[in-house]
Amino acid sequence: xxxxxxxxxxxxxxxxxxxxxxxxxxxxxxxxxxxxxxxxxxxxxxxxxxxxxxxxxxxxxxxxxxxxxxxxxxxxxxxxxxxxxxxxxxxxxxxxxxxxxxxxxxxxxxxxxxxxxxxxxxxxxxxxxxxxxxxxxxxxxxxxxxxxxxxxxxxxxxxxxxxxxxxxxxxxxxxxxxxxxxxxxxxxxxxxxxxxxxxxxxxxxxxxxxxxxxxxxxxxxxxxxxxxxxxxxxxxxxxxxxxxxxxxxxxxxxxxxxxxxxxxxxxxxxxxxxxxxxxxxxxxxxxxxxxxxxxxxxxxxxxxxxxxxxxxxxxxxxxxxxxxxxxxxxxxxxxxxxxxxxxxxxxxxxxxxxxxxxxxxxxxxxxxxxxxxxxxxxxxxxxxxxxxxxxxxxxxxxxxxxxxxxxxxxxxxxxxxxxxxxxxxxxxxxx
Numbered sequence: 411x412x413x414x415x416x417x418x419x420x421x422x423x424x425x426x427x428x429x430x431x432x433x434x435x436x437x438x439x440x441x442x443x444x445x446x447x448x449x450x451x452x453x454x455x456x457x458x459x460x461x462x463x464x465x466x467x468x469x470x471x472x473x474x475x476x477x478x479x480x481x482x483x484x485x486x487x488x489x490x491x492x493x494x495x496x497x498x499x500x501x502x503x504x505x506x507x508x509x510x511x512x513x514x515x516x517x518x519x520x521x522x523x524x525x526x527x528x529x530x531x532x533x534x535x536x537x538x539x540x541x542x543x544x545x546x547x548x549x550x551x552x553x554x555x556x557x558x559x560x561x562x563x564x565x566x567x568x569x570x571x572x573x574x575x576x577x578x579x580x581x582x583x584x585x586x587x588x589x590x591x592x593x594x595x596x597x598x599x600x601x602x603x604x605x606x607x608x609x610x611x612x613x614x615x616x617x618x619x620x621x622x623x624x625x626x627x628x629x630x631x632x633x634x635x636x637x638x639x640x641x642x643x644x645x646x647x648x649x650x651x652x653x654x655x656x657x658x659x660x661x662x663x664x665x666x667x668x669x670x671x672x673x674x675x676x677x678x679x680x681x682x683x684x685x686x687x688x689x690x691x692x693x694x695x696x697x698x699x700x701x702x703x704x705x706x707x708x709x710x711x712x713x714x715x716x717x718x719x720x721x722x723x724x725x726x727x728x729x730x731x732x733x734x735x736x737x738x739x740x741x742x743x744x745x746x747x748x749x750x751x752x753x754x755x756x757x758x759x760x761x762x763x764x765x766x767x768x769x770x771x772x773x774x775x776x777x778x779x780x781x782x783x784x785x786x787x788x789x790x791x792x793x794x795x796x797x798x799x800x801x802x803x804x805x806x807x808x809x810x811x812x813x814x815x816x817x818x819x820x821x822x823x824x825x826x827x828x829x830x831x832x833x834x835x836x837x838x839x840x841x
Contacts, residue, residue, distance in 0.1 A: 445695050550768060645776075
């Protein structure tokens with residue numbers, strides 16, 4: 411049982427709602443970007459490994475900016491950290507305009523890199539902010555509730571990709587046998603299609619930049635509560651020492667690295683898995699949306715279950731469930747394997763906020779900002795492992811077995827690590 415404390419105190423309710431809306435913003439950015447890996451692979455005529463550099467740029471921004479964001483928050487305030495994040499987010503989105511004009515894959519990667527500077531600020535700020543808006547006993551459950559709106563944004567991003575981006579990509583046209591015809595066209599025809607498709611990819615990011623600008627104005631005009639740790643100098647060495655000696659926190663950072671890596675691999679390569687079954691990108695994206703719907707369902711189910719089951723025990727159960735589904739994805743060919751791949755998302759649902767909350771449960775207030783920064787830096791796992799999975803997929807077949815199936819051995823290893831972490835923290839809490 412989590413106790414009888416209110417999940418969100420009344421005095422913090424409006425602030426909670428406003429900050430929770432930010433979770434949808436980075437969910438939208440994440441999941442309108444995932445299908446772009448396959449789109450760029452076709453459009454720019456590059457390998458799956460090189461196309462996955464989109465994810466390297468996207469999640470590399472988190473690794474670059476998380477620590478500076480934590481220092482900024484300690485020097486100024488959570489509110490200014492949010493405003494800085496929104497400003498960088500908007501700049502990165504608007505850079506898609508010159509990127510599309512120049513038709514350079516590297517420019518798109520740079521735009522996403524800057525956009526995720528903003529996301530690093532927002533996540534480094536919003537997650538500990540939500541944890542602080544009430545009693546520590548309900549903090550992990552409160553963060554799970556706020557994080558439930560991340561899949562709402564993700565579903566919106568997927569819907570935009572499915573309905574307005576992928577169906578309009580002329581480069582994804584196929585012949586009667588389901589094979590792409592873009593590679594068979596003349597250079598002049600390819601140039602015309604590339605100009606059209608890059609404009610289609612650009613437009614949702616520009617609209618997103620305008621939405622983020624409006625939210626910036628709203629938050630700038632809103633009064634935020636003062637929280638412990640703002641406007642105070644950071645004692646770097648002492649804080650690092652305390653965090654390093656905290657085993658639950660230290661292992662939680664590693665678990666978060668593996669979780670984000672698994673999440674991005676699962677959601678990015680659903681399209682590649684479906685492509686092997688002869689589906690168009692637009693149809694394959696519908697399975698991505700189904701996966702995100704299951705993730706949203708799992709987040710609410712998990713948040714409710716935490717009233718009766720500890721977050722540690724629930725994380726263990728969901729880790730085992732994700733591992734079994736991933737094993738099915740690897741071993742089963744055809745649609746049933748795809749269904750197993752989609753089902754993983756239900757079990758991934760509570761992992762990020764649960765690992766985050768468990769890792770910070772016993773961290774001192776003065777160390778929260780820095781501790782949060784390392785947990786956000788852990789998102790770099792989403793930059794490191796997808797290119798490796800892309801390299802495996804590029805092999806085509808391994809000993810007569812589809813390489814795309816075998817590539818999911820990487821997420822399987824990640825889920826096994828998370829399950830072991832959950833078991834260790836559950837056992838330590840029970841002792």
